[in-house]
Amino acid sequence: MHERFSDVWTCKDLGRTTTAADLAELGRAVLAAYLAGRDSRGETFRVVVRTDHGNHVVITADQLTDPGWEADPAVCQALPAYLRNALT
Numbered sequence: 001m002h003e004r005f006s007d008v009w010t011c012k013d014l015g016r017t018t019t020a021a022d023l024a025e026l027g028r029a030v031l032a033a034y035l036a037g038r039d040s041r042g043e044t045f046r047v048v049v050r051t052d053h054g055n056h057v058v059i060t061a062d063q064l065t066d067p068g069w070e071a072d073p074a075v076c077q078a079l080p081a082y083l084r085n086a087l088t
Contacts (some may be wrong), residue, residue: 019078023049028061028080029071033083035061 008087027049035045050056076084 009021019075021072021078023051023055024059025072025075027057028064028069029075029079029087030055030083031059031061032064032071033079033086035064036086 027047030049031045031047034047045061047059048056049059071087076087079087
C-alpha cells in the first residue's frame, strides 16, 4: 500500500508479536516468508523491526542472499501462520 505523505510503499500486513528472538533474525524470517513465491522484480522490499523500547533494525532483500541462512524454527513460531507456512 502506498503511504502518500512519505511517498513510501508499505505492506498492509503489519503486525506485532511478543518474542525474545533476535531482531535481525526475526526481520530476515519475515522478509523471506513475505517474498516466498512472489515475483518481486523491479520492487524493493524491506522489513523494519521495532521494539517497544525504541530499538530497531532494517532488513533488506540483499541481506537474504547468504546461502547458509535458514529461518530459525524458534523465530518462526513468532510469525503469523501464513508467513510461517511460506517458509516450509
